[in-house]
Amino acid sequence: MARETVTDPTKKNTNRVVAGVCIAFFGGMIGMAYAAVPLYTMFCQATGYGGTVKRATQQYADRVLDRDITVRFDANTAGVPWEFQPVARSVTIKIGETVQAHFSATNKFDRPFTGRATFNVQPELAGPYFNKVECFCFTDTTLKPGESLDMPVVFYVDPDIVNVPELKDLKTITLSYTMFPVDKNKPVASSAPAQSTNKVPNTEASLGG
Template sequence: MTRQTMTDPGKKNTNRVVAAVCVAFFGGMIGMAYAAVPLYKMFCQATGYGGTTQRAAKQYAGRILDRDITVRFDANTNGIPWQFQPVARSVTIKIGETTQAHYSATNKFDRAVTGRATFNVQPELAGPYFNKVECFCFTDTTLKPGETLDMPVVFYVDPDIVNVPELKDLKTITLSYTMFPVEKNKPVASSAPDSTTKVSDTEANLGG
């Protein structure tokens, strides 16, 4: 009996320590979850990881190679009632040449909806060499019911891409955007249960 009385307080103290550690760990995990998206965004933009493009501070004014490359444009929606598509499916430019492409978004819902786009480049190795001077990605955009918005993207392909052995013969790059509803519009997402809708070639406007 004496031994049990002496050890019970020790067990209680141990349990309290374990509980405190668990609470601290759980709280830390929640904090990391909230920080994960912006940190991952910063990491990808800095390194080009996962086909993430680079952000250029200003329009490129360097050398332009006498070599063509075709950039294809892809558009997807995930849980947002918008029609989202590229105005032209592709463009052929010189490597190093700055050009502008356009996407179009139309709100098909009966109230205002806010969306935000993420993006990537294929092949992934080309990400660090695909530089966006102007882009609508990671920017909250609100459209009224039936409203249509032109969404330009200005970019160039860095001539250094030809120095990469795996990319020296690359002919085509695909720039892909996926539009999501922002957090405050979760009820809108639930009203459109189809997970991801990809714009097909026949649905897109092939005007260019």
């Protein structure tokens, strides 16, 4: 005669609790993974960490120094079928002066396409002192087939940069953008790797408000 197996109710409940904890932990890890990228981006934009440009909380610096600094511009694409480039290769400004530069983009694809720009500066230590007041990179951009768009960026270099020993003699900052496709786009048939498209005339960017 077969022996009956007696199940311990306490052990059964314990197994259920352990299983529930494991599922909750696994779900939490997935949620953290999805949240990590936007949270990291917000952290970088707020602090300038890793060369990420800060988003300015005010339109003007508290002072303008009688000292020039040159800002060079770089534009790249990664899977976006656009021609994307700065209107001017560089601009020389006063530290603390609010200026406006322009980038241009043209959709070379046969349907509307949405892109989003990431950005940073070199050297990385200058990130916390490079402040953007307005920028096309703050929002997604959608272009119709063949459509071109002027994309301005308004910025200033914080005068406190001269108080940093490693940056006190800095003469040049490079502001670099890379345009990526937004998720809602359908896959492009052939996406080229990131490549520089900054073939522009060697003229200075226009200054403005």
